[in-house]
């Protein structure tokens with residue numbers, strides 16, 4: 001039975017008919033997309049997307065595929081957590097991919113092992129004293145790189161009023177340049193065992209999920225989250241309400257920078273190498289995950305849960321195309337279509353709201 | 357303790373070539389309720405923005421509670437004790453009512469700098485109490501401001517000033533979008549402030565309301581103060597004459 005209560009002033013409303021959280025729509029989309037691939041798979045290649053079809057393995061689901069999907073999205077997902085916060089405040093961060101490149105190079109240089117297969121490390125960047133450092137050193141150096149890049153972004157945006165698009169575009173080019181200059185374009189390999197452990201196996205997934213939970217709580221339960229939404233929905237009002245908007249923005253971009261750096265650490269550890277071209281286009285993938293997950297590019301709306309679901313949709317689509325044995329080139333094009341479609345959907349939602 | 361709570365001397369604001377406010381000398385005594393009237397674009401809201409730290413005046417002094425202030429931000433003005441209902445309301449559309457009421461000064465359960473954990477329940481309860489005072493009808497506090505009517509928004513903005521202790525309340529056209537009942541409620545809030553001895557600056561175009569509520573009327577015209585009238589010594593027609601420029605107060609001769 002529908003139970004009505006009274007709000008303030010005696011207007012009746014039915015608390016059971018609360019507006020549906022938008023994340024449910026994203027979840028529904030995720031399920032639909034998985035089903036679509038399942039159907040397409042059975043129709044065209046006679047294989048199941050979701051379920052295990054091999055006789056020699058005794059599981060219900062195709063666990064291998066599912067693992068690959070979440071592993072694939074985890075690293076970019078870490079970046080997307082930061083990008084989500086930036087977009088919620090009404091900004092954008094185009095620099096994360098390049099920050100990944102630069103951070104991976106620099107952090108890896110501090111994670112060199114002294115002996116490779118009984119011989120001295122042939123790729124060492126620094127002298128002997130800088131070999132076999134404890135793992136905390138490259139991690140802190142890496143996070144420091146991300147913090148630095150984020151602070152520069154944030155300070156430019158908050159205090160010189162350069163549009164976020166331009167400021168982070170500058171950082172995108174500069175950080176990529178730094179990544180190439182660092183070792184004159186040579187890859188850096190042979191990390192210590194402890195560094196290699198950071199991204200081993202399912203560690204990236206664990207790190208992603210942990211961070212997602214932490215930032216979900218931060219965005220929903222703390223002053224930081226409240227102020228982020230307030231700034232994104234009406235910056236002038238936030239300022240008039242006494243929020244220090246400039247300082248808050250610096251903090252948001254700094255956090256986004258550190259998350260990009262963390263992704264770089266996990267990625268270089270997982271690949272056991274760092275290259276100047278690491279992370280190219282990751283910024284767009286991260287933005288796409290957020291937008292697919294319902295984070296509005298206008299600011300003020302979206303959530304970490306949405307972004308996590310968006311990341312899964314993203315991963316499922318990429319993996320689904322591989323599963324259907326479509327070319328890698330299609331994947332790139334499809335990614336482009338997904339991003340545009342998500343933005344169109346967001347604009348359409350805005351218009352709906354405006355009319356209502 | 358001086359008898360004057362707020363004084364401005366030569367307060368001036370230029371926006372590029374626009375002289376929105378020129379040499380405003382204004383005083384407000386403790387416990388006094390003053391209305392600011394004037395046509396659209398007369399500079400009333402500009403005046404409010406200068407004394408609440410939203411903008412920095414081009415020149416001039418602001419003396420509040422006996423101390424000269426240069427408010428760098430609205431927080432400083434608020435911390436000094438000035439609560440304002442801005443004409444633009446300054447609400448965040450995507451947040452719900454309690455979040456807006458406590459925006460910028462949230463109740464926290466656990467202090468952790470920017471990551472302080474919000475006390476949502478306490479804010480919700482305080483919001484209920486503050487809203488009841490305004491007599492607003494809001495079916496569901498968890499609705500975002502975006503989904504509310506103009507009057508409901510205005511009531512949220514007013515409740516925001518009512519929920520906090522202050523030394524001076526400023527309301528810039530607080531009843532512009534309100535229905536009859538809600539207007540009466542807001543006027544009651546203002547009367548309560550009067551009884552409590554809290555000073556108020558009320559900006560309004562509503563002559564009846566102004567004569568009902570305040571002690572003194574200050575008229576702005578083209579960025580200048582052109583009249584300072586005690587309620588007993590004036591009437592509606594007189595005020596209109598000052599607003600339109602048919603008359604100018606003796607002490608303000610020379611103003612255009």
Ligand SMILES: Nc1ncnc2c1ncn2[C@@H]1O[C@H](COP(=O)(O)OP(=O)(O)OP(=O)(O)O)[C@@H](O)[C@H]1O
Pocket residue numbers: 371374375376394395396397398399400401402403443
């Ligand atoms: N940010 C700004 N930049 C340029 N001009 C401005 C700005 N803000 C206000 N003005 C101008 O200053 C003048 C005074 O505006 P103000 O908002 O103070 O008027 P008001 O008396 O509050 O009018 P209303 O009764 O319509 O609210 C107007 O001519 C307006 O166009």
Ligand SMILES: [Mg+2]
Pocket residue numbers: 400401402443528
């Ligand atoms: Mg105004």
